[in-house]
Amino acid sequence: MMRAVSVADIAPTPYAWQIRAAGLKVRVGRKRMAVDGLDLSLGTGVHGLLGPNGAGKTTLIRALATVLRPTEGTLELLGEPVGGRGEHRALRRRIGYLPQEFGYYKRFTVREFVEYMAWLKEVPKADIPAAVQRAVERVGLADRADERMKALSGGMVRRVGIAQAIVNDPTILLLDEPTVGLDPAQRLRFRELLQELGMDTCVLVSTHLVEDVAAACTDVVLFAQGRLVFQGTPEGLAAAGGPEHVGDSPLERGYSALLQGPVKHGGSW
């Protein structure tokens, strides 16, 4: 499909990083700081967000999706400061978000749901059918597009979640645990899709599967107790671990080596 090039498409980008946080703190509930003084800069590519349960990954992703307001510090997305009272409509049009708990309407068909999300994301009305078809094809659900959501398996629902996240061709794509419920073959396909998207998009994928990071990510962000522990390439993460550390693969050993450091674990897990 040929598309006219608009002024917005060829305008130079006014920012160095798609996501830039400095001293970012996000409070959850009354007292707990789930993100506690985070400095992070992310550009184009696939960034894997790793960390133990309760590290604050979901809170961080919610703050990046602008559904939680930062308590302190600065957060800039696509050069626009986030926070305060604004609704960030223009910014949100360029963000794709898959929450950890992906809720959907069972009565809708796949196509209807993704169309509905495209409408909510203010995709121009004339572009919606084509954008929906493209998104559904990219996640490999073209043949099930007109089935009701309640007839889908868990992995397929997850793929619908990914489709709705990419339907507006986002510049920042935030995926919270997208590989949960995908079978091994689907995970391989999903990693390919991630690499494809990472060519021109800033993709942040939170996951607890270290092998996902090894296969698909250009960059690893290790996060524990609301703070950044490590940022670098998967090779850098692997190099941090030695044979004395727990884990089955170099990456897992690096992961446990870095988490053993200054950060103390709350429980035995």
Add this chain to the structure above:
Amino acid sequence: MSGEHASMRIIDGYVRGGADIAADEVWAVEAHLEECRVCRDRLSAAVRAQATAAAVRGPDVAALVDTVWSGLEPQLAATVPMPRRRFWSSRLSKWLTPTMVPWLAMVASVTLLALMLDLVDADSGEVSLVLLLAPVLPVLGVAASWSRGLDPAYELTASVPRAGLHLVLRRTTSVLVVLVPVLSVGGWTTGVTAWQWLLPCLAFTSATLALGGVIGVNRAAVALVTVWAGVIVAPTLATSRTTFALQTDGLSVWGLILALGIGVVIARKGAYSVLGAHR
């Protein structure tokens, strides 16, 4: 478009292809053809003219096109056309979510039930149940439209550009569109003036939204319904006479609450685009 069209020389060259036409001219003429119907018509005329001219010479474009077409035709026949959209998905989902439908049905049937009780019980007391329930019924509908527990897609909804006051008002409107006609039938048959129930009804709706921006729509609805039950419904049922709050004298107070609610909602409109409003 501008009044200029591609010259016949360029169009002919484009049809013949090859070295007759420079690459930049090809670009320009293609860009122009996409937007200009007149030139497309001229192009098809030129293609036809050249095809007839070439037919004398031997194998031609038309034959090639026919071959391609006959190859494509069976594939095109096998392609299933997109199923027709259901009315529900295209129009209605912009105004309400599927999860709101059972709530609206429930609220409407409660109204009808109250109306029936009023009609059966018309002589015994002067308290109208419809009048007593009218203010809190839309509150339930609004809560259902913006609630973490009832709307499975609440987090997605909060993250989209359309989230915020705009979407809340759309859904609130659809609640009122369903309820106000039902209530007006009820008010008309029980002989209550429209302002007597409409103003408290709107005032409570706006108060829910105003309070919802601060503590979450769900909690706001629960709080307001509790207040209503404690302050208005209980004393009214105990003394079995309509309280001052629903007499015509109280209308100015309801108007004030309505105006205040609307003011707060507008002032805090950013509150609906974050997760907090879903509590």
